Amino acid sequence: xxxxxxxxxxxxxxxxxxxxxxxxxxxxxxxxxxxxxxxxxxxxxxxxxxxxxxxxxxxxxxxxxxxxxxxxxxxxxxxxxxxxxxxxxxxxxxxxxxxxxxxxxxxxxxxxxxxxxxxxxxxxxxxxxxxxxxxxxxxxxxxxxxxxxxxxxxxxxxxxxxxxxxxxxxxxxxxxxxxxxxxxxxxxxx
Numbered sequence: 001x002x003x004x005x006x007x008x009x010x011x012x013x014x015x016x017x018x019x020x021x022x023x024x025x026x027x028x029x030x031x032x033x034x035x036x037x038x039x040x041x042x043x044x045x046x047x048x049x050x051x052x053x054x055x056x057x058x059x060x061x062x063x064x065x066x067x068x069x070x071x072x073x074x075x076x077x078x079x080x081x082x083x084x085x086x087x088x089x090x091x092x093x094x095x096x097x098x099x100x101x102x103x104x105x106x107x108x109x110x111x112x113x114x115x116x117x118x119x120x121x122x123x124x125x126x127x128x129x130x131x132x133x134x135x136x137x138x139x140x141x142x143x144x145x146x147x148x149x150x151x152x153x154x155x156x157x158x159x160x161x162x163x164x165x166x167x168x169x170x171x172x173x174x175x176x177x178x179x180x181x182x183x184x185x186x187x188x189x190x
Contacts, residue, residue, distance in 0.1 A: 009047075009050070012047075013047065016043065016047075018167070018171070019167075020089070020090075020166075020167075021090070021162070021163045021166040021167030022163060022167050023036075023040075024036060024040075024086050024087070024159075024163070025159055025160060025162075025163040025167075027039060028083050028086070028159055029159070032081060033077050033080075033081045033082055033083040033085070033086060034077065034078055034081040036077070036083075036086055037074050037075075037077030037078040037085065037086060038078060040074055040077075040086065041071075041074050041075075041078070044067075044070065044071070044074065048067050048071075052064060052067075065096075066092075066093070066096050069092055069096070070089060070092065073085045073086070073088050073089055073092060074086075083159065084154055084155065087150075087153075087154035087159070087162055088151070088154060090147070090150040090166045090170070091147045091150045091151045091154065093147075094143045094144075094146050094147030094150065095143075095147055097139075097143045098140055098143035098144055098147065100112065101136055101139050101140050101143065102140050104136060105133065105136055105137065105140070111129075111132050111133045111135075111136035112136050112139070113132040113133075113135040113136045113139065113181070114129055114132035114133065114136070117132050117185075127188075127189070128185075128189055131184075131185060131188065131189070135181050138177070138181075139177065142173070142174075142177055146170055146173065146174075149165060149170075150162065150165065150166050150170070153165055153166075
C-alpha cells in the first residue's frame, strides 16, 4: 500500500469517526435504526476487511476485539430496530479506552501517558513518571465520565442531545484534557 493511500485511509477513518454522531442523527430522524445500522455496516465492513487483510495471527485477536464489539452492536441495531445500539458505540469506545488506560496502572506496567511521554523524552525521572501516572488516572476518570454521559444521553435524552455531546462537546473536553496535561507538564518540568 502506498503512503498516499495509507494517509487517505487514516483521514477518511478520522472523518467517519467525527461525523458518526451527525450521520446517526440524520439517519435516525429520516430513516430508522435498522436502515442506519445497515448503512453503518456497509461503511464499516470494507474498511475492516482492508485493514485486517494482512494481519498476522499473533496480534489479530488483540486488534479485532473493538471492531467485533462494534459489529455486534450494529447487528443488534439491525435485529431489533432499536436506536440504542447505534447510540452505544461511543459508550463502548470509552469503555475500551478506560480498560486500555486502566490496565497500564497495574503494578509493574508503564502507564499509558508515560508511554506517550517517552516518545518525546525517552528518559523520565521519578517526578515525571509520577506525573504521567496521575494523568493516566485522570484519563481513566475522563473515559468513565464521558462514557457514562454518552450512555445517559443515549438512554434518557432526545437523540439531538446525544449528537451535540458525542459529536462536539466530548471532542472539546478531550482537547481540553490534552491541552491541560501538556501545559501542566511544560510548567512543571520545563
